[in-house]
C-alpha cells in the first residue's frame with residue numbers, strides 16, 4: 001500500500017493573500033514577535049533586519065519596513081529598551097504581616113525575611129540532597145476547572161477535581177458517588193467528602209443566606225463567557241470561606257496571608273494591550289479590550305451572588321483578582337508553596353498529582369538555611385521573554401545570576417566587532433538545542449506549546465506494539481495527514 005502525504009488547511013479560507021498587501025496592526029506585529037521568542041529563544045538575539053526577515057517569512061502578506069518595525073518595538077519596550085523606563089510594581093505588591101506561628105508550616109521550611117524587593121521567602125531548615133521531597137501542599141480550596149463545568153454537570157467529570165468519570169452504575173451506587181439531586185458524579189469518596197460548595201452553589205435546598213443561588217449561576221456563566229478564570233476562582237474561594245463557618249479549614253486566614261496587588265496595576269504595566277498574551281496567559285483572565293466594563297459587571301454579579309458582603313468595592317475586588325493571579329499555580333492556590341520566591345535557575349521543582357497535591361522536591365543540593373527558589377516562568381524561554389513575563393505578571397525585573405550572565409553575554413555580542421553571523425536565523429537551531437539540553441530537567445509547558453501552535457514530540461512508550469508510530473504532530477493552520485493512494 002502506498003501512502004501519500006497531503007496537507008490540509010484548517011482555515012475556512014485557504015487562498016493566500018498577495019505578498020506585502022496588508023499593513024498589520026501594532027498588536028499583530030508585537031504578538032508575532034513574542035510568539036517567535038516563545039518558539040525560538042535564540043531569536044531574541046536577532047537584529048532588526050533578521051527579525052524582519054523571519055516575520056515576513058511567516059506573514060508574507062504583511063507590509064512592513066525595518067524603520068516601522070524599530071519604532072513599533074521600541075514603543076512597546078520590546079527592542080533596545082532602557083531598563084529605567086520600564087514600569088515595575090514590585091513595591092506595590094503587599095505582603096501581609098504575620099505573627100509568629102500564624103502559619104502552620106511543614107518542619108522542613110521556615111519563613112524568613114529577604115533583602116531587596118522580595119521582603120519574605122521560604123528557607124530550608126535542614127540540608128537537602130537533590131531529589132529529596134521537601135513538603136506536600138494541598139490547595140487552599142480546590143477550584144474546579146471552569147472549562148469542565150458542562151462535563152461536571154452531566155456526570156462525565158468530577159465536580160471537584162474535574163478528572164473524567166467513567167464508573168459503572170454499580171460502582172456509583174455502591175460507593176454513593178452520585179449527588180442524588182443533580183447529575184453530578186464524583187470520582188471518589190474523598191472528592192465527594194471534600195466538596196464543600198456543591199450543595200450551596202448548585203441546589204435550592206441550601207439555606208445559606210449569604211449565598212444567592214441564582215446570583216451565583218449568573219456570575220459563573222459570566223466568568224465562563226469571558227474566560228475570566230480568576231473571577232470564577234475568587235467566587236469559589238469566597239463561597240468556601242462562607243461555608244467554612246467554624247474556621248476548621250482555615251480558608252480565611254490562609255487567604256489573608258497571601259501577597260496581593262491590584263489587577264489594575266498589573267494591567268497597566270502590560271502596555272495595557274496584553275501583547276502576546278503575556279499577562280495571565282495561563283488563566284485567560286484578560287482580553288486586549290479595555291477590561292473596566294467587564295470588571296464592573298463582574299463585581300455587580302459577585303455582590304448579587306454574595307449579598308451580605310458589604311465591604312467589597314472595586315479596589316478590594318481587583319486586589320482579590322490580582323492576588324489570585326500572582327499566587328495561582330495550575331489554577332490552584334497552594335498556601336505554603338506561595339511563599340517561595342523566583343529564580344530563573346531554581347533549586348526546587350514541583351509536581352502536582354491527580355489528587356491535586358503539590359509535591360516539592362530539591363533540584364540540587366540545598367544547604368541548611370538556604371532560601372528555596374522556584375521558577376514562575378518557563379525556564380526554556382530566553383532572557384528577554386522571561387524577564388518580560390516576570391515584569392508584567394509579578395512586577396519585578398529579574399536580576400538572578402542566570403539573567404545577569406545572559407544579559408552580559410548579549411551585551412558582549414552586540415558590541416563585538418564581528419556581529420551576528422553566528423546567531424543568524426539560519427543557525428539558530430543549534431543554539432536552541434543547546435539551551436534545551438542545558439535545561440533538560442525542566443518540563444515543557446504543553447499548554448503553551450499547544451496554544452502557540454508549536455511542534456513537539458509526543459512521548460510514545462517503547463513497548464507499544466504497533467508498526468505505525470507517529471513521533472510528532474504539528475498543530476497549526478495546516479495539518480499533514482497520511483492518506484491511501
Ligand SMILES: [Zn+2]
Pocket residue numbers: 158159160161162163186187188191
Ligand atoms: Zn475528583
Ligand SMILES: [Zn+2]
Pocket residue numbers: 179180181182183184198202203
Ligand atoms: Zn448536586
Ligand SMILES: [Zn+2]
Pocket residue numbers: 343344345398399400401402403404
Ligand atoms: Zn532571572
